[in-house]
Amino acid sequence: MQDFSSDFNSLSLELTNLGVMLKVEDKRIEVKFLQEKMSASDFWNDQKAATSVVEKLKVAKSDVDDWDILSHKLEELKELVALGDDSLSPEITAEIGTLKKEVDGLKLRVLFSGKFDNCHAIVDINSGAGGTEACDWSSMLFRMYVQWAEKSKFKLSILDEVRGEEAGIKSISFIVEGKRAYGLLRSERGVHRLVRISPFDANKRRHTSFASVDVIPEIEDDVDIEIKPDDLKIDTYRSGGAGGQHVNKTDSAVRITHIPSGLIVACQSQRSQQQNKIFALNVLKSKLYEIQEEAKKKNLENISGTKRKIEWGSQIRSYVLHPYLLVKDHRTDCEVHDAKSVLDGRLEDFIYAYLKEEAKG
Numbered sequence: 001m002q003d004f005s006s007d008f009n010s011l012s013l014e015l016t017n018l019g020v021m022l023k024v025e026d027k028r029i030e031v032k033f034l035q036e037k038m039s040a041s042d043f044w045n046d047q048k049a050a051t052s053v054v055e056k057l058k059v060a061k062s063d064v065d066d067w068d069i070l071s072h073k074l075e076e077l078k079e080l081v082a083l084g085d086d087s088l089s090p091e092i093t094a095e096i097g098t099l100k101k102e103v104d105g106l107k108l109r110v111l112f113s114g115k116f117d118n119c120h121a122i123v124d125i126n127s128g129a130g131g132t133e134a135c136d137w138s139s140m141l142f143r144m145y146v147q148w149a150e151k152s153k154f155k156l157s158i159l160d161e162v163r164g165e166e167a168g169i170k171s172i173s174f175i176v177e178g179k180r181a182y183g184l185l186r187s188e189r190g191v192h193r194l195v196r197i198s199p200f201d202a203n204k205r206r207h208t209s210f211a212s213v214d215v216i217p218e219i220e221d222d223v224d225i226e227i228k229p230d231d232l233k234i235d236t237y238r239s240g241g242a243g244g245q246h247v248n249k250t251d252s253a254v255r256i257t258h259i260p261s262g263l264i265v266a267c268q269s270q271r272s273q274q275q276n277k278i279f280a281l282n283v284l285k286s287k288l289y290e291i292q293e294e295a296k297k298k299n300l301e302n303i304s305g306t307k308r309k310i311e312w313g314s315q316i317r318s319y320v321l322h323p324y325l326l327v328k329d330h331r332t333d334c335e336v337h338d339a340k341s342v343l344d345g346r347l348e349d350f351i352y353a354y355l356k357e358e359a360k361g
Contacts, residue, residue, distance in 0.1 A: 002089045004081055007096050008039050011074050012329070014103050015067070021110050022361035024067050027060040034060065066106055074098050097295055111355040116217035117183030121161070121176045127169065128191070128210030129185040135164030137194045137209040141345060142172055145188075147345025152180030159283065160253075160266035167200075176220060182217040187354035188347075189215045190316030197322045206322055210315075218282065218289045225285050225292070234277070236302075239268040256280045263287055317350065319343070 019025070034057040037043065044050050080088055088174075111116065127134035149156040155177040155220055162170040191212050193262055198207040203267060239253045254270035254276040265287065267280040320326045325339040327350075334353035336342050342350075 001081060001084050001086055002093070004077075004092060004096065007100075008074070008078060008081075011096075011099060011103060014107065015074065016070055017356070018110060018295055019067055020101070021065045021356065024065055027064050030060045031057060031064060031338040042246075070099065070106065073102075087215055091101050101293075110359050111352070112183040113182050113359075114183060114186075116219065117186075117214050119182045119217035119219065120178070121182040121185040122173070122218055122286055122308055123176060123188075124171070124173045124183060124214040126212045126214075127164070127168065128212065130207075130209050132164060132166045132168065132200050132208050133198055134209045134211060135166075135168030135170050136200070137167060137168070137192075138163075138168045138172065138211045140172070140194070141192060141211055141213065142169055142174075144343050144345055144347070145174075145176070145185075148347050149176050149178075149345075151345050152178065152184075154181055157269045159269055159279070160255075161268075175283075182215065183355075184351050185215045186217075187351045188213050188316075193318045195318065195320045195322065216286050219286045219289050227258070227281065227288070228284065230278050231259050233259060236273060252276055254280050256284055258284055258288070261288065261291065329353065 004141055024073065034053055037053055038057070040052075043053075059305065062290070073095075077099070078091060079090055094237050123145065127138040130137075132330050146156055156173050157177070159173040159175060161172045166169050194209045194211075196209075197204050202209065233256070235255045235257075237253050237255065252271070252273035254273060255264065255266040256277070263284060265280045265283045266278040267283065271281055316331055317327065317329045319339060320328075321339055322342045325334060326337055327339050327342045328335045329350045330354040332350070334350050336346070336349055338346075
């Protein structure tokens with residue numbers, strides 16, 4: 001009989017982790033409690049409350065049942081192997097392949113359960129204090145995301161770009177289009193820190209640079225955000241930036257200032273002024289929605305007295321290129337010693353470590 005122990009160990013570990021992230025045992029208790037509540041004779045007297053209970057039961061029971069089904073399939077496969085019948089090896093191999101796909105499907109459902117996780121991502125990179133050094137770090141981060149997007153088969157388009165006075169990028173806004181782009185890239189939101197021997201320092205001293213990354217979803221048209229024409233200041237200008245393969249040089253770039261909030265968005269990636277205006281308005285809509293949602297969360301915290309973990313504006317990851325090589329995420333403690341591969345777009349370890357920690361929480 002073929003040795004399937006490695007496959008079984010891997011699947012057992014995945015299911016154990018999924019059980020923790022789904023909080024299966026807690027939901028078993030919740031299912032039992034809700035079912036008892038539904039059996040009460042006066043349950044349907046309050047239709048609104050009853051409907052809410054039914055929906056909660058449906059969600060909790062679905063998670064428990066789906067996890068139980070996969071765990072049961074794994075146990076059945078182990079029992080088949082225990083029979084020691086070599087003729088069953090092809091069937092077991094096929095079943096293991098199917099089970100792995102089903103486990104991956106459940107894992108994706110857990111990790112990408114946010115309202116906008118399937119949306120495209122709008123990303124802003126802004127250099128911190130430090131002049132040329134910080135601008136160069138921003139350009140390195142942008143290159144990292146370009147490389148990651150290309151490897152992930154995503155489309156990346158620059159919306160607006162402000163170059164540094166001597167080198168690098170002072171600020172850049174771009175959109176990454178692809179399935180679950182926002183669900184993946186939202187883990188990048190925060191301050192990124194670089195430690196290295198500066199190529200701009202004649203004395204070869206070690207420098208620390210910072211750049212902030214903001215990520216928001218490109219929201220769908222059905223989200224209700226009102227933008228009054230009188231609240232907008234619209235300017236047109238000639239497209240700038242470095243040009244090259246990522247920027248379309250046109251005379252139709254658009255900058256929109258939303259007067260009440262002070263938000264400024266710009267777009268120079270489209271061929272016509274009208275297209276740039278439409279795209280900039282969509283970005284503005286997404287940013288206004290994000291502000292609205294943050295305000296709701298803060299209000300909820302004030303009411304409940306709870307505190308959220310601060311991520312935006314905090315240092316989330318360090319990239320050390322001297323005196324040793326290490327990239328470390330401070331939220332998950334995920335580490336990669338091959339710093340060059342990370343700067344070349346290897347972000348998967350950090351993204352999935354963050355999503356798993358988030359799901360457990």
